[in-house]
Amino acid sequence: MDFSVMFQQLCKGSLVTMQLFIIVLPLSLILGILVMLGARCSIKPIRWFFEFYIYILRGTPLLLQMLILFYGLYYIPGIGPHLVITSRSFACTLAFTLNYAAYFAEIFRGGLLAVDPGQYEASKVLGLSKSQMYLHVVFPQMFRVALPSTANETITLVKDTSLIFALGIEELLQNATNIVNSQATFVPYIFAAIFYLVLTTIPSVIFKKLEKKFDF
Amino acid sequence: MMSVLKAKNLKKSFGDLCVLRDISFEVEKGEVVAVIGPSGGGKSTLLRSLIDLEKIDGGSIWIDGDPLVENGIYCKPAKIAAATAKTGMVFQHFNLFPHLTVRKNLELAPKLVKKQDSKITADDCTRYLNKVGLSEKANSYPRELSGGQKQRVAIARALMMHPDILLFDEPTSALDPELTVEVLDTMKQLARDSMTMIVVTHEMSFAREVANKVIFMDQGVILEEGPPEQIFSNPTQPRTKEFLNSILKGQ
Numbered sequence: 001m002d003f004s005v006m007f008q009q010l011c012k013g014s015l016v017t018m019q020l021f022i023i024v025l026p027l028s029l030i031l032g033i034l035v036m037l038g039a040r041c042s043i044k045p046i047r048w049f050f051e052f053y054i055y056i057l058r059g060t061p062l063l064l065q066m067l068i069l070f071y072g073l074y075y076i077p078g079i080g081p082h083l084v085i086t087s088r089s090f091a092c093t094l095a096f097t098l099n100y101a102a103y104f105a106e107i108f109r110g111g112l113l114a115v116d117p118g119q120y121e122a123s124k125v126l127g128l129s130k131s132q133m134y135l136h137v138v139f140p141q142m143f144r145v146a147l148p149s150t151a152n153e154t155i156t157l158v159k160d161t162s163l164i165f166a167l168g169i170e171e172l173l174q175n176a177t178n179i180v181n182s183q184a185t186f187v188p189y190i191f192a193a194i195f196y197l198v199l200t201t202i203p204s205v206i207f208k209k210l211e212k213k214f215d216f
Numbered sequence: 217m218m219s220v221l222k223a224k225n226l227k228k229s230f231g232d233l234c235v236l237r238d239i240s241f242e243v244e245k246g247e248v249v250a251v252i253g254p255s256g257g258g259k260s261t262l263l264r265s266l267i268d269l270e271k272i273d274g275g276s277i278w279i280d281g282d283p284l285v286e287n288g289i290y291c292k293p294a295k296i297a298a299a300t301a302k303t304g305m306v307f308q309h310f311n312l313f314p315h316l317t318v319r320k321n322l323e324l325a326p327k328l329v330k331k332q333d334s335k336i337t338a339d340d341c342t343r344y345l346n347k348v349g350l351s352e353k354a355n356s357y358p359r360e361l362s363g364g365q366k367q368r369v370a371i372a373r374a375l376m377m378h379p380d381i382l383l384f385d386e387p388t389s390a391l392d393p394e395l396t397v398e399v400l401d402t403m404k405q406l407a408r409d410s411m412t413m414i415v416v417t418h419e420m421s422f423a424r425e426v427a428n429k430v431i432f433m434d435q436g437v438i439l440e441e442g443p444p445e446q447i448f449s450n451p452t453q454p455r456t457k458e459f460l461n462s463i464l465k466g467q
Contacts, residue, residue, distance in 0.1 A: 122311035125267050126325035126377060127301050136324060140315045216315045216357050 006179055006188055013172035014195050017161045020089075020171075021199075024096040025154060031097060032104025036112070039105060050105075057102035063163050066095040070167055092164045096157070103153055111146035112138070144214045151207035155200045172196070218281060220245050220381050220412050221266065221303075226275035227288075228261060228436075235261045236272065237436040243381065246410040250423035250444070253433035254459055259416045262433070263383050266414070267303045268296055279303055280380055301329075304379030308386040310366040312358040318345070318369050319354040322376050329377070337376075344372040348402050364395035368402050382406070384415040420463060424448050432456045 038050035057065070070091040073083040085091045115138055123133035143150075165174040176192035179185070219242040228236040235258040243249050251259045264270040266277060266284075274288040277299075283291055284299040291299070313321050322341045326332040345351045348368035358366055367387055374382055384403070388396040400422050406413065407426050417423060423430050423444060430447040432440040432455075440453045451457045 116311070118307060118309055118311035119313065121269055122307065122313070124269065125300070125303070125305040126373070127297065127329040128325060129329075132328045136328065137313055144315065214315070216359065 006191070009175045009179060010172060010188065010191055010195055013170060013175035013192075014199065016164075016169060016171045017158070017199065020093060020096065020161050020164065021158055023093055024100060025157060027093075027097045028100035028157075029104055029150075031101035032108060035101050035105035036108040039109065040112075054102045054105055057099050058106070062095065062099045062160060063166055065099055066092060066163065066166060069095045088167045088169055089164075092167055092169060096160070100153065100157060104150065107146045107149045107153065108142060110149070111142035111144075114145040115141045140214075144216070147207065147211050147214065151204060151211075154203045154207065158200045158203065159196060218245075219243055219278075220247075220280060221414070222276075222278045223262075223266065224276045226262065226265065226272050226277070228258075228265065228270065228272045228274075235436050236265070239275070239433075239436070239438055241431060241438065241441065243412060243414060245380075245412055247412055247429060248407045248427045249414045249429045249431060250427035251414065251416045251431045251433060252418070252420070252423055252459075253439075257434045258436040259433050260385055263305075263385050263414060263416050267305050267383060268300050269305075301377070302380040303383060304374035304377055304381070305383045305385065306367070306370050306374055306387050308389050310358075310363075310370045310390075312366055312370055312373070314358050317355050317357055318350065318361075321358070321369060322373050325373070326376050340376055341372075344375045345369075347375070347405070348372045349398075362395060363391045364398045367391065367399045371399075371402055371406070381412040381414065384413060384417070386416055386418065388417070388419060418463070420448070420460070432459070434459070 035050050035053060038046055039054060041047045041050070070085060070088065073085065074080045076083060085094070119137055119141065120133065123137045128137070161171055162173040164171055165177075170178075172192055172195055176188040179188040221243040223242075224240045226236050226239040228234075239258075239262060241249075251262070253259055261270055265272045266279075268284060271290070272285060272288070276286045276288075277284040279299045279302050282295070282299045282302075284296055285291065290296060313324065316324065319341055322344065323334075323337050326337045326340065327334065341354070342351065345354055348371055350365060350368055350372070353361060353365065353369070358369070361369065371382075371387075387403070388399050391399065396419065400419060403413070403415070403422070404426050415422070415427070425444075427444050429441060430444045431438055432447060432451075432453070434455055440447060440451060440456050447456065448460065451460060
């Protein structure tokens with residue numbers, strides 16, 4: 001097989017990988033903050049809901065969650081047929097976002113616990129409202145503490161994108177496998193590894209920079 | 217003369233432990249009140265209740281005549297905010313915002329809370345940093361400062377909101393002895409500028425030299441109050457004598 005054809009296939013695959021990554025990362029970060037706030041809510045039913053959410057999403061495999069979202073919704077009695085997701089890529093994006101939000105929520109919760117209670121008191125005596133306090137005082141400190149774990153989770157996200165082959169989407173690893181099988185050569189796997197390395201290096205460099213910047 | 221702060225019959229318990237039993241006192245404008253007494257006597261709880269960091273169980277607090285709580289019933293949040301806005305607080309552990317520079321620490325609240333013009337805020341910031349002798353540290357981060365410098369920044373930050381009364385909760389207790397002097401000097405200067413202050417402190421020399429009134433608290437009760445000469449030279453209560461003897465021996 002022509003080298004350029006192989007290269008093209010792998011590029012196409014990594015484009016799919018990157019697309020998923022770029023959409024899922026910001027969505028799951030934002031949803032993660034909301035889930036974290038929900039799991040700390042003083043209204044008990046809301047707190048229970050989000051604690052249960054984290055429990056389920058962290059306690060079952062992402063692959064299984066993807067399969068259930070795409071194939072399983074139909075079987076919910078009554079409303080099932082109306083919930084069916086027909087787009088494979090949408091099902092993947094949704095499953096990844098919901099799953100990673102649960103992890104990010106836990107990471108942020110840890111970061112929040114690390115913020116000194118004195119910071120809340122100082123904000124209060126200066127007259128800051130709750131939202132001003134969280135936005136300007138608490139969250140920046142929470143993010144700094146959460147940064148290393150967030151970097152870890154982000155890199156895992158790049159690699160986890162290979163799971164979407166299960167819904168028949170041709171991403172990087174799947175394309176490599178296809179060539180390996182048809183051409184009886186192992187080389188595409190080596191190149192796939194290099195592609196993944198490049199893709200994970202970018203976020204790790206960015207996070208290292210952020211850690212330096214937020215070293216207060 | 218109207219008092220800047222008036223507290224009447226304050227009561228507070230943590231579970232079975234009664235920390236404030238029927239505390240009443242007033243603070244006049246420009247007065248410096250030192251609150252002294254053994255640890256666990258309710259001094260900090262009293263101070264924190266005056267700025268709504270602790271909720272009292274009974275009694276009333278007025279700041280500039282505006283109620284914060286009356287007969288144990290707290291006002292609406294907007295009224296509480298209005299009353300506490302006239303009060304500033306300096307903490308034992310400074311509680312500076314570590315992710316912001318000194319300048320931004322000072323400017324955050326005036327900008328967010330008062331929506332104050334940024335030119336005025338910047339001028340205030342320069343003025344108050346000058347006052348505490350730290351104008352060259354405007355762009356430093358808190359971690360780059362000594363404990364004494366941090367506490368002086370915290371004082372400047374409190375002044376930025378132009379409080380009518382400033383509360384100090386053991387402002388030098390977390391500092392090395394050689395650093396307490398610079399903080400006490402800053403507070404003395406505030407006293408000379410007629411800032412109204414309530415200071416919970418273990419620094420008897422400060423209470424003696426700077427305060428107009430000393431309150432001795434033990435087991436949730438004000439046992440004795442009066443001008444410093446009287447409290448330090450002629451305490452009427454045996455408990456006060458005992459406390460002063462033990463603490464002055466140590467210093």
